[in-house]
Amino acid sequence: MKFLRNYIDKIKPNFEEGGKLHAFRSLFDGFETFLFVPNDTAKSGVNIHDAIDSKRIMSLVVIALLPAMLVGMYNIGYQNALAAGVVETTTWFSMFLYGLLVMLPKIAVSYIVGLGIEFTVAQWKNEEIHEGFLVSGILIPMIVPVGCPLWILALATAFAVIFAKEVFGGTGMNIVNVALIARAFIFFAYPSVISGDSVWVATESIFGIGANVDGYTCATALQHLANGPEAIGASGAALTTCDMLWGLMPGSIGETSVIAIALGAVLLLWTGVASWKTMFSVFVGGIAMSLLFQYTMPENPIAQVPFWQHLILGGFCFGAVFMATDPVTSARTEVGKYIYGFGIGAMAILIRVLNPGYPEGMMLAILLMNVTTPFIDYCVVQSNVNARAKRLTKKN
């Protein structure tokens, strides 16, 4: 690896102040620190540091997302084959390959647009590039329907990165989850590509892989349940619990498979990157709210969905594991995390049941709770402040 190090050291002067490639300094810095751990040593304070850094934390989240993404890719192909009625004659590999081909451009668009903006801002502010978008960039294509056009995805990504993150000061300073803002942007600006029944299943063949299905429609399980007693899959048959757990049903690309998400959750909890307090209380909130509706609204079909089905359908698990636990936008105090998580779970089910227009509530619930987080933390911290003030008055 010495030659690579030497080569980087050789070209480095070009990017420094006065070098002819100075305009690309942040890009060079980004790649250099990506390749080699910087050799800066402690100047003040502690002389030794823990080996953990934000690059490793962010890449752990990306690794945790991989199972959900791989199953999501397979599911794209599987739903396409179901819609065309050719499941028996299609190999699992070609289904996966089809999903990969559908997914790759989306991931590329998200990263190119997002990182492009990040590099530009880093260059402009004369800062090092921050890693936050590594995670947002993979989350964004995973939480949109397969039928979302690339240009809308690009627009949403740009909007989210600029207005949800950079204007607040970059990674670590944002109030709301960047990936969810991208989804919310699509939800409000282009509702037709994120709702209804024509965007959840891919219907066009790519390079001869996958089937062309004309005029095919299929809504998500939650949409079916909002209108009737049963969730219907892409083949026209009712979805089984097994389908729901494996994620073989229409939905946003990464959110369908509970089992794959659980694998990611285990990694995040084990490494301590995500807080178990937040995750746990999201589920508690969801269960509490769905039980409440089940007993109080007997005539509403979606209120009658059993609580465990609420948890495994739609974006509930994905949101609980990967979105609610975003350390920057979630509550930062330990007590606050319980309140914040419970709020998300309860609010998600509340929106699902009481919002007639759109039967999914996870995105809006998390965004809403993101906004209330500073208040929750304020109350928790204020109790410490009050205790200190009380100690002082008691003394005097």
Added chain:
Amino acid sequence: MHRVVKISKGLNINLKGAPVAEMTSVDAAKLYALMPADFTRVTPKVVVKPEDAVKAGDPLFVDKANPELQFVSPVSGKVVAVNRGERRRVLSVVVESDGKFESVEYKAKDVLSLSSDEVKADLLKAGLFAFMRQRPYDVIANPSDAPRAIYVSAFDSKPLAVNFEIALKGNEDDFQTGLDALSRIAPVHLGICACQKSTALLVAKNVTTTIFKGPHPAGNVGVQINKTAPVNKGEIVWTIGAEEVIFIGRLFNKGKVDFTRTVALAGSEVKNPSYSKVILGAQISTLVEGRLENKNELRVIDGNVLTGKKTTTDGFLGAFSTEITVIPEILNDADLLGWAAPRFGMYSTSRSYFSWLAPKREYTIDARIKGGERHMIMSNEYDKVFPMDIYPEYLIKAIITGNIDKMEQLGIYEVAPEDFALCEFVDSSKLELQRIVREGLDKLRAEMC
């Protein structure tokens, strides 16, 4: 029986090169220096010129704002240099030892018959008051204040720290006299560790002893204050190092200024880490001569790995330092894709590394920061290693934004930079927390005083 306080939050970092309980004799150093930067808040006024003859206990510089606060020569000899830096700031006053180690003579006194003012006056005159620090602000104490209490921590829980019981051996009487002297000024609180067995500590008189159990920072005096009687706004408590208490005892028992410390040479790059008798301010070169490994580029630290300052072998032992630590500067200068590699040999509190598998293993950690500085991203990182009843993250944010009211409300009066050393170590955003806290304290003091 003494009160026992259990501390659960914290972290013991298992580093290679802990000093073993043995004394290694080293030659006495030729040069000694006193560095004004060690005495936080003091603006020095140098009162000697090069070539002046001094004895141990003769002032080298005094506090400009408070000239009775003297900073004295640790040895007898002649002043060889007054080193100045930018804007003529005094960096150090260097004394060349004459090898006689003569001290200014004082009368031995029975401290328990003295008044508070008499003790203070004697300490000021002998230059020992210079070791008294105060909370809030973690600065050198002002002799005209009346503190609520004086806190002494008799153990250091930092990684590779010295074992005070070794320094105490043979100095038990002086230690008790020192505590007696302090108890004339204000009630003295002695914090000891559950592992300490020395009777001089367990049955120390004229003090309130508390036993602290738990990982670092249990030995930090700030944590001990917070766990027993936290500092409120408007209150002042003084703190002093356990070895400095022995200096005070020597003054009253023997009538001499004797700054002989038991200093540890520790760290992964030291052959046979152990203790030596060294006089405060000694040039480090004589202590480390022939005792360092030369495989790696070295970082010589004046003090502990968590709180000490980077220096060189030509540097001097700081006024408050009880150890010299030597670690590698950079272990691997081409650490390819370090953020993704398993990095089996590296220590981390994060389970994304594998050091949790071998909790007993001793680690060699180099001085690299191992990551770029970021905004605060992860939550609950600091809280896990910060046992005080304070929200460290919020306090740091209040300091960064310069919000004086918030700093006060969140408890800045109770903390010192060293209390944030562990937070700084574990921080994945690599913020310089000790520097931030120091700046916050300075800003607040400028505002309030």
